[in-house]
Amino acid sequence: MHFDLDEDQRALRDTVRRLAEEVFPVERTRGWAEPGGFDRAAWSALAELGTFAVYQPEERGGLALPVVNAVLAYQTLGACLVPGPLVAAALAADLDGDSGAVGGGEVVPAVVVRPEPGAPLLVEHLRDADVVYVLDAHGIERLDPAALTATPITVPLDPTTPLSLVTDLPRGDQVGDAAQAARWSLLGSLLSSALLVGHALRVLDLATAHAQQREQFGRPIGTFQAVKHMLADCFARGEVARAAVDAAGVIIDEPGALDITEPGSGGGPAVRAVAAARVLAAEAALLSCRTAIQAHGGMGFTWEVDLHLHLKRALLLETSYTTSDAAAEAVAQSLQRVP
Amino acid sequence: MLLLDSESEAQFRKEIRAWVRQAVPQLGGPPPERDWQARRRYDSAWQRMLADAGYAGIHWPREYGGRGASPAEHLIFLEESAAAGAPDLGVHFVGQLHAGPTLIAEATDEQRAFHLPRILSGEAVWCQGFSEPGAGSDLAGLRTRAVRDGDHYVVTGQKIWTSYGPVADYCELLVRTDPDAPKHRGITWLIMPMDSPGVDVRPLRTIHGDSEFAEVYLDEVRIPVANRVGAENDGWRVAMVTFGFERGTAFVRELITARSHVADLAALARVLPRGAGTAWDDAGLRRDIGRVAAELDALWALTKRNVTRGMVGVIPPAGGSAFKLSYSETLHHLSALIIRVLDRAALSMDDLPGLPTGQLVHAQLHAFAISIGAGTSQIQRNILAERVLGLPKER
Numbered sequence: 187m188h189f190d191l192d193e194d195q196r197a198l199r200d201t202v203r204r205l206a207e208e209v210f211p212v213e214r215t216r217g218w219a220e221p222g223g224f225d226r227a228a229w230s231a232l233a234e235l236g237t238f239a240v241y242q243p244e245e246r247g248g249l250a251l252p253v254v255n256a257v258l259a260y261q262t263l264g265a266c267l268v269p270g271p272l273v274a275a276a277l278a279a280d281l282d283g284d285s286g287a288v289g290g291g292e293v294v295p296a297v298v299v300r301p302e303p304g305a306p307l308l309v310e311h312l313r314d315a316d317v318v319y320v321l322d323a324h325g326i327e328r329l330d331p332a333a334l335t336a337t338p339i340t341v342p343l344d345p346t347t348p349l350s351l352v353t354d355l356p357r358g359d360q361v362g363d364a365a366q367a368a369r370w371s372l373l374g375s376l377l378s379s380a381l382l383v384g385h386a387l388r389v390l391d392l393a394t395a396h397a398q399q400r401e402q403f404g405r406p407i408g409t410f411q412a413v414k415h416m417l418a419d420c421f422a423r424g425e426v427a428r429a430a431v432d433a434a435g436v437i438i439d440e441p442g443a444l445d446i447t448e449p450g451s452g453g454g455p456a457v458r459a460v461a462a463a464r465v466l467a468a469e470a471a472l473l474s475c476r477t478a479i480q481a482h483g484g485m486g487f488t489w490e491v492d493l494h495l496h497l498k499r500a501l502l503l504e505t506s507y508t509t510s511d512a513a514a515e516a517v518a519q520s521l522q523r524v525p
Numbered sequence: 526m527l528l529l530d531s532e533s534e535a536q537f538r539k540e541i542r543a544w545v546r547q548a549v550p551q552l553g554g555p556p557p558e559r560d561w562q563a564r565r566r567y568d569s570a571w572q573r574m575l576a577d578a579g580y581a582g583i584h585w586p587r588e589y590g591g592r593g594a595s596p597a598e599h600l601i602f603l604e605e606s607a608a609a610g611a612p613d614l615g616v617h618f619v620g621q622l623h624a625g626p627t628l629i630a631e632a633t634d635e636q637r638a639f640h641l642p643r644i645l646s647g648e649a650v651w652c653q654g655f656s657e658p659g660a661g662s663d664l665a666g667l668r669t670r671a672v673r674d675g676d677h678y679v680v681t682g683q684k685i686w687t688s689y690g691p692v693a694d695y696c697e698l699l700v701r702t703d704p705d706a707p708k709h710r711g712i713t714w715l716i717m718p719m720d721s722p723g724v725d726v727r728p729l730r731t732i733h734g735d736s737e738f739a740e741v742y743l744d745e746v747r748i749p750v751a752n753r754v755g756a757e758n759d760g761w762r763v764a765m766v767t768f769g770f771e772r773g774t775a776f777v778r779e780l781i782t783a784r785s786h787v788a789d790l791a792a793l794a795r796v797l798p799r800g801a802g803t804a805w806d807d808a809g810l811r812r813d814i815g816r817v818a819a820e821l822d823a824l825w826a827l828t829k830r831n832v833t834r835g836m837v838g839v840i841p842p843a844g845g846s847a848f849k850l851s852y853s854e855t856l857h858h859l860s861a862l863i864i865r866v867l868d869r870a871a872l873s874m875d876d877l878p879g880l881p882t883g884q885l886v887h888a889q890l891h892a893f894a895i896s897i898g899a900g901t902s903q904i905q906r907n908i909l910a911e912r913v914l915g916l917p918k919e920r
């Protein structure tokens with residue numbers, strides 16, 4: 187047992203952080219959802235690092251590293267508020283040929299999870315997508331974005347993520363079976379959870395720095411226990427969530443964990459671990475974002491300060507590939523199997 | 526990153542599993558919950574069996590009679606013991622996890638030679654006399670006085686919440702030797718035999734209704750200076766040294782129990798009638814059970830992280846306090862769920878016909894022991910905020 191980052195993993199995390207800070211400074215990504223906001227050069231730079239192909243084999247242009255390394259990289263992407271279809275790119279890289287078109291950044295994908303009939307279908311990053319994949323319990327279909335009927339949402343909640351309302355989603359070509367779809371659901375949920383943890387940790391840093399420097403009643407507000415305790419809670423929840431997300435990454439890497447032949451069967455330890463990670467990651471991210479905004483007072487309510495961007499992204503991620511409620515349900519259903 | 530056992534850990538697990546599975550049936554069934562003398566005999570019998578097999582003090586260094594197991598092996602030992610239904614440390618908690626390690630780190634050779642074998646064999650039971658009526662969270666404010674008289678200290682004062690006090694042979698006692706020094710600098714750590722004249726142990730009833738802890742009144746108790754561990758007035762440091770021994774395993778047994786309680790609760794929810802169906806049909810309730818199970822999974826992962834860190838050094842407060850605070854909160858969530866699922870069945874501490882609910886009703890009160898004992902949740906938040914996040918101290 188060695189459940190901590192090794193040297194290479196720390197190095198990977200630091201490399202991702204440096205690049206993210208260099209090519210995706212928040213001043214530039216704030217306008218990402220506005221027309222023409224997508225920066226292909228920055229996206230390619232991120233792809234060239236291998237960010238989307240961490241666990242892909244070398245034949246597919248991947249780094250051939252464990253899934254947990256991707257989980258660590260994605261925590262950093264979340265912390266740095268990197269925009270774009272990050273999770274979709276990692277999933278779609280599964281279907282890359284030897285050119286590694288998605289993993290290499292030349293082809294930008296969007297992934298649509300088929301909604302319950304009647305629910306509005308809001309899809310992020312459709313505007314910038316070269317290819318669309320539709321995911322449901324039966325498999326994965328590929329579509330040309332032009333085949334969808336969609337209208338852009340003029341004011342998406344998350345100003346850094348373009349959003350479209352899809353009103354017609356035709357059938358496409360089947361490119362993956364039910365097992366592949368189950369793999370995408372799991373990995374999609376896990377990588378979204380990794381991003382969520384990144385947001386949780388980052389906003390706590392911002393709030394802590396603020397609490398040390400902002401003075402009221404003649405002393406830093408971080409002196410007040412009411413402020414201290416809410417930040418301490420965020421720290422504790424963040425640590426627990428990070429452990430859960432890393433653990434899910436490790437469990438997914440165990441041999442056979444992703445050989446999910448029966449979709450919807452409830453699956454084994456990997457399904458349970460990914461669901462548990464999602465419950466914890468979403469809770470930690472939303473708690474920390476809300477707390478950080480509260481700790482900033484009026485500044486926290488402004489457009490200028492980045493905190494709302496983290497909150498809004500976290501709200502988007504909270505519903506990506508699964509929801510907290512669905513994940514909690516999955517854990518509950520696993521209770522008869524995994525004691 | 527690896528959660529699975531390494532080859533040598535897998536080997537160790539096999540060995541432990543084989544031993545513990547054949548040993549447990551030899552021990553016989555557990556004694557009545559509230560009979561502390563019987564519990565002492567039972568826990569000591571198990572300790573003796575462990576000692577004879579070479580597993581006592583599994584995490585203690587070999588030169589002091591321990592097994593020298595790594596934190597990961599300690600974790601495996603605890604997992605396998607729990608799986609086989611072996612008792613936990615019970616009344617040997619303080620001796621094994623606190624007093625013993627303190628003696629290893631700070632005691633003289635004579636003190637070690639006398640006490641360590643007795644702790645390992647289960648012969649001696651220890652208790653911890655730190656807290657006082659006026660000194661709980663602010664432990665350094667303790668006032669029990671020790672006055673030097675030749676080669677003795679004469680000790681007068683009162684300790685409280687002393688776990689296992691009613692059945693203990695020795696007490697790790699913190700006393701004030703210099704009332705004029707700043708509060709952390711006038712404290713001394715003494716070994717007090719509980720049968721010393723002037724020691725009056727008055728059992729206190731806990732929230733469970735039993736007498737797990739006690740008040741200990743000290744009236745001119747003469748304790749030999751030879752029983753001092755560390756220098757006079759250096760007792761605060763000595764007391765803190767033990768916390769450095771915590772390598773992430775302190776709550777392992779606890780956590781395993783909590784996880785099995787969630788499984789039991791889910792099983793009960795499936796049979797307890799609610800409306801036209803069972804409690805399990807309530808999606809909100811079901812998901813809340815799922816959430817608590819998820820939290821316990823996550824705490825298990827954090828335990829493995831802390832244990833990994835414990836292999837290379839001391840668990841920083843970031844790990845220990847984050848764990849304890851979160852674990853306390855999770856147990857309180859679990860408690861609330863137990864009440865929701867059991868409904869009026871939660872009004873009985875006894876099992877009901879066909880419903881094994883007594884244990885859960887008991888467990889539901891246990892959450893407070895965790896969120897109050899060994900540094901309350903509020904104190905853990907202070908620690909995290911000040912020592913980890915670096916926020917300014919209040920004073």
Ligand SMILES: Cc1cc2nc3c(=O)[nH]c(=O)nc-3n(C[C@H](O)[C@H](O)[C@H](O)COP(=O)(O)OP(=O)(O)OC[C@H]3O[C@@H](n4cnc5c(N)ncnc54)[C@H](O)[C@@H]3O)c2cc1C
Pocket residue numbers: 652653654655656657658660661662663685686687688689738893894897898899900901902903904907
């Ligand atoms: C089951 C159990 C077993 C125990 N076993 C032992 C034992 O074997 N030996 C032993 O010596 N002690 C033992 N204790 C005592 C335990 O360590 C103390 O109860 C604990 O440290 C709290 O101290 P207190 O009870 O005096 O509460 P107080 O310190 O009076 O606290 C009361 C309330 O005030 C809050 N509070 C206090 N200070 C602060 C602060 N600075 N900031 C914010 N809030 C604050 C606390 O969080 C708490 O909510 C045991 C306790 C329990 C519950």
